[in-house]
Amino acid sequence: MLNEQADIVVVGAGNAALCAAISAAEHGAKVTVLEISSEEEKGGNTTYTHGSIRFAFKDGEEVRQLLPDMTDEEFAMTDFGSYPSEQFFDDVCTMSNFRTDYDLTSVMTDKSFETMQWLLNHNIKFIPIYGRQAYKIDGKFKFWGNMVIEAVGGGKGLVDALHNEANRLGITIHYNTAAVDLVTEQRKVKGIIVRHAGEERQIDCQAIVLASGGFHANVEMRTKYLGPGWDTVHTRGCKYNVGDGLRMAMQLGARTTGNWSGAHAVGGDRYLPDYKEGFQKLSYPFGILVNNEGKRFIDEGSDFRNYTYAKLGREILKQPGQCAWQIFDAKTKPFLREEYEGRHVSKVSAPTLEQLAEKMDGINKNRFMQEVHAFNAAVSSDTAFNPNILDGKATSGLDVPKSNWANPIEEGPFEAYAIGCGITFTYGGLKISKKAEVIHNDFTTIDGLYAAGEIVGGLYYDNYPGGAGLTSGAVFGRIAGEHAAKYSQQKMTV
Ligand SMILES: Cc1cc2nc3c(=O)[nH]c(=O)nc-3n(C[C@H](O)[C@H](O)[C@H](O)COP(=O)(O)OP(=O)(O)OC[C@H]3O[C@@H](n4cnc5c(N)ncnc54)[C@H](O)[C@@H]3O)c2cc1C
Structure with a gap:
């Protein structure tokens, strides 16, 4: 039976969506998550990852804060190096040929470490990526490439841990349920039309977080935006990321941004x-x-x-x-x-x-x-x-x-x-503010509409530093959930 009312509806059940849902719930909101896939397939592109996640850290001691089970012996044989947020920021800037949205990249890089701590506090466990990101030389693992830890159990482990946390916080998740349309009144979010078991119905809500991925699995959109040849490439990851969230937001006049002809x-x-x-x-x-x-x-x-x-x-x-x-x-x-x-x-x-x-x-x-x-x-x-x-x-x-x-x-x-x-995921997407609010074509916000994860544009152009997809989803998912909760509380008190 579908909830007919929620404070906040989150579209998708991957990393960005669940971070948004958890954050909204911890800020007191009643949250419903909609996921088009079955429960067995849950987790979107996030499930297919290794769970490797990039974040800024001053030194090994900071990384160790995220690894409470690490022994002194393990720490002694590990050189994590150092990856200041300035360097993470510079990486995204140089790799995008300085086209990235500096405001969003600053938020992502500056908040990456505290977001890792937040995930840890929400029972997401991490381990060093010894196998793939470090070689043992002279008895010590030395990390290279500035990506040092992954979720226990990889992408599937990350998705399971996020879902366990969502369940613990009382978040409702509807599987086999597609978001079909956004309902607004005077450009304020009022509800969402969903399709479940062949029937469409409306869930009333104060705010919506779109976290339904990009359009990498939509062959027609790929050909239209990325160009000839992209129709026949191998499609990786989640088959449901066909641009539904983008379409729904664009129908409301949401501004698009970023590298629509580019993809990972x-x-x-x-x-x-x-x-x-x-x-x-x-x-x-x-x-x-x-x-x-x-x-x-x-x-x-x-x-x-x-x-x-x-x-x-x-x-x-x-x-x-x-x-x-x-x-x-x-x-x-x-x-x-x-x-x-x-x-x-x-x-x-x-x-x-x-x-x-x-x-x-x-x-x-x-x-x-x-x-x-x-x-x-x-x-x-x-x-x-x-x-x-x-x-x-x-x-x-x-x-x-x-x-x-x-x-x-x-x-x-x-x-x-x-x-x-x-193809792994697409770079073009919706323009959002630093509070993850979806921006309208007229540069005001669409009240009550937020976005996070792959659906957001403007961060990556031409190239991308490995592990930053989960980072942007977690950072902006958390921000979106918090601001959507605050917005819905404000609306209810008006
Ligand atoms: C093979 C592979 C390996 C990767 N490895 C890494 C890695 O190690 N580290 C890293 O940082 N990034 C990695 N990435 C990229 C990473 O997966 C993404 O950037 C990140 O997981 C995207 O998270 P998301 O929440 O935005 O989207 P997703 O995790 O894809 O979640 C979107 C969800 O929305 C659902 N959905 C779509 N349309 C609708 C609709 N209409 N209604 C309801 N639900 C809908 C989808 O089913 C899906 O569950 C990898 C990607 C792939 C494919």
Whole structure:
């Protein structure tokens, strides 16, 4: 039976939505969450994450505050480094080519640590990402890429923990229930039309938080906004993020902002069907990438993977046949992440490079052999390889350089992974204020309407620092919930 009335309705049940719901409930509001998926599928894109979350921290001691179970021995063998909020802010600015919304990015980066503490206080547990973000050197794990902890149980663990907390706070969650339309009166939120079990009905409310994701799973919108070719890329994550929240807000005159022709898109298994886990193939900084003409086309080692992977999908899409190959040899193989293992992985292997080329369907074999030999000859042998730092082990004299971690591809057996482009989420979205209020085209607010998570535009352009999706959802979800609760209380006392 659906609630017919709530103070606040939250649309979606992923990270941003649940942070909003928890925050609104702790500020005294009666909250109803609507989720289009079934309970088994709950959690949206958030479920598909590793639960890795980026936040600013002064030093290891601050990180340890978020890890109450960490022993002294573990702490002693861990170098978390330091990631001041100024650096997090600079990362988003430089990666967006200085187009990001500075106000929103300041809020996100400055409030990232306190939001992590808030999550911890709401029973979300974290662990260091030893496996994927640190290499053990001289007995100590040294973190690189400024992303150091993940939720226990990854994305699924994060979603379960947020749902447990929502249940504890008495928040009602309706599954199999789609938000269809927003109801307003004189441009103030009054309710929401929902569809459940084939029937539409209205839930009356004072405020709504839209947290229903972007439009990455909507092929038609992808083609319209991102351009030709994006219709056929692999779709990652949640199949329900088709832009419903964007459509509903835009019908009310909500202002759109940000990089509507841009998206987070990675390189991954060329032949994996949509929505399957294990798509991404993120160890490319330790090998080389070639297209079907046999040519390298990016600097695989320009920066740590967290800072390059989200723009790589677009580069692959530009290649002939919209595909590429990742090449590794026996020396680099130990650095491959866990997603390179398994029967579903599209790869070929061979004891020699010539035999490998024979097996790489569609490749220009002669050109490929020339490319690998030219690459090997250009690698500096003076500098030591070190995966924990930007080691400067670079090529020289190549049109397409490799700036770090350049090891010759020379020791068999060799492996080639067939790679395509996979879209993760879209960057364009709604314009919001620092209080997460949705802004109208006339630059006033739409009273009672808030937004958080992927549906918000203006933060990321062209590129994105890994782990910041969960951060923006948590920071602005928490803010949206608080302000929606205050707004609804004000309305009730008027
Ligand atoms: C494979 C993968 C790995 C990732 N890894 C990371 C990572 O490690 N760290 C990180 O920070 N980010 C990661 N991301 C990005 C991250 O998932 C997102 O940025 C973040 O989880 C988005 O949260 P959200 O709450 O905005 O959206 P979502 O979690 O997608 O939630 C949106 C919800 O809205 C629901 N919904 C949609 N339309 C309606 C409707 N009309 N009515 C009701 N409900 C609706 C959807 O079903 C969904 O449950 C990853 C993404 C993918 C796909």
